[in-house]
Amino acid sequence: MDENIKKPIGEVSQKLKMLILEMEDITKKCKTSVSNVEVQKSTDLLAQMVVLKDEVQKIIIDYNKQKEIHLKEQQNKLVKEMQSNLSAATSISKQEPSTPENISIAKIDKFVSKASFRIYSEMQGFLLNHQKTYTDLLADQNLKQFKFDCKKAVNIPVNAISAVNSNHLQDKYIKLSNLLAGKPVPVGESQMSAAKHPQGIAYCMDLLAKKFILQGDLTISSNPEAAFCYGTIILSLWNECPDLGKLLLAHFHKQCPYLVPIHLPKAIGETDEDYYTSLGYQYVDGVVEKQDKFLKRMTGIMRLYSAIIISKPKKSQKGLNPHGLTQGWRWLTATLNLEPKTDITATLIHVFLETAGCTMQNVYKNEFKKIIAFIITVYMPMLKKIDSGGPYTRLEVLLQEYQSKGQFFEPSGILPATYW
Known part of the structure; x- marks a missing residue:
């Protein structure tokens, strides 16, 4: 246990032990007779225990807040360092000859391209600023029911999204659209409106963005x-609410920074847990998740992202995709310009090509063929030097099928543009 929480919890624990001993003493006395003195004393002891419980809760809340602040400070520090390095690299690239110091600074290109990093910085900055807009709502303990209703108003329709039929999809979309517009929406047998609190819509919007990314993981x-x-619902809401799209991208990047793509380096003094968490790994009781579980989650998140890129919104929006194929092209080429990473690079390229490859080849034609030829002849040998496991093999098989058939095939489950 962290010393910052171990000591205060230990002090409360000692107080609680003393109270328990006193209560046991009263219990023994009450076995023979019960007087008003014992009744009053036991009441006082119980009240003191309740105070200690509240004290423990406050210690935990304060600790979690400080931990979150520390993580954000670490992330901001890394962002500033990388921004500084990128500016230096841009300046140095115009100077000759290169010195060892210049080469060291220019190594930032191993982690992220300047264009990708600009997107990453903008989205993370937007997320931080957005979350500041509903801090009062989070802090108000009198609004627990309202916050609970907000979560239900998000979770119930999102959990129910499926392609049962167009009416079903339309119903879930309307509920979420109304929620973000501040209109009354059903929550169980009653109704609620996010607009009842001035920060309610901003809160619900962030909840919804996080929930969509979680569906990539869980569903x-x-x-x-x-x-x-999910892709078509997301695009339809994104067209109505561009800020939701920015939050989605920010949460995509937090859950899987390889979607930027950015290969985050480990900062000096950074713990393994903080570092691996920044890469998208989850920890339970201080133990990092297994690699196969991590890759499965990243597969779901990448498949959702790829589906968004090739999907169409509802018919009335006339096919407008605010995050379409150009973003898929940008991600793929940016990824191929970085050094591959074991397991995760092969996994994400495989899922992307499996999901979006057919649409990409139909639109970009010969240019896309050149990209695939590069992957087969140049990138796969690079990848093989560091990766020969399951992810690499699955990508290799997919590319062999492409060479044999001359194309990628449309993924199962894709919805026609006229579906709803």
């Missing part, structure tokens, strides 16, 4: 076809 990783009904 789409096990049911790939579900990616497309």
Whole structure:
């Protein structure tokens, strides 16, 4: 246990032990007779225990807040360092000859391209600023029910999204659209409106963005076809609310920074847990998740992202995709310009090509063929030097099928543009 929480918790624990001993003493006395003195004393002891419980809760809340602040400071520090290095690299690239110091600074290109890093910085900055807009709501203990209703108003329709039929999809979209517009929406047998609190809509918008990314982890990783009904709903809401799209991208990047793509380096003094968490790994009781579980989650998140890129919104929005194929092209080429990473690079390229490859080849034609030829002849040998496991093999098989058939095939579950 962290010393910052171990000591105060230990002090409360000692107080609690003393109270328990006193209560046991009263209990023994009450076995023979019960007087008003014992009744009053036991009441006082119980009240003191309640105070200690509240004290423990406050210690934990304060500790979690400080931990979150520390993590954000670490992230901001890394962002500033990388921004500084990128500026220096841009300046140095115009100077000759290169010195060892210049080469060291220019190594930032190993981690991220300047264009990708600009997107990453903008989205993370937007997320931080957005979350500041509803801090008062989070801090108000009198609004627990309202916050609970907000979560239900997000979770219930999102959990129910499926391609059962167009009316079902339309119903879930309307509920979420109304929620973000501040209109009354059903929550169980009653109704609620996010607009009842001035920060309610901002809060619900962030909840919704996080929930969509979580569905990639929990649902789409096990049911790939579900990616497309989520994709079309997301695009339809994104067209109505551009800020939701920015929050989605920010949370995509937080959960899987390889979607930027950015290969985050380990900062000096950074713990393994903080570092691996920044890469998208989850920890339970201080133990990092297994690699196969991590890759499965990343597969679901990437499949959702890829589905968004190739999907269409509802018919009335006339096919407008605010994050379409150009973003898929940008991600793929940016990824191929970075050094590959074991397991994760092969996994994400495989899922992307499996999901979006057919649409990409139909639109970009010969240019896309050149990209695939580069992957087969140049990138795969690079990848093989560091990766020969399952992810590499699955990508290799997919590319062999492409060479044999001359194309990628349309993924199962994709919805027609006229579906709803």
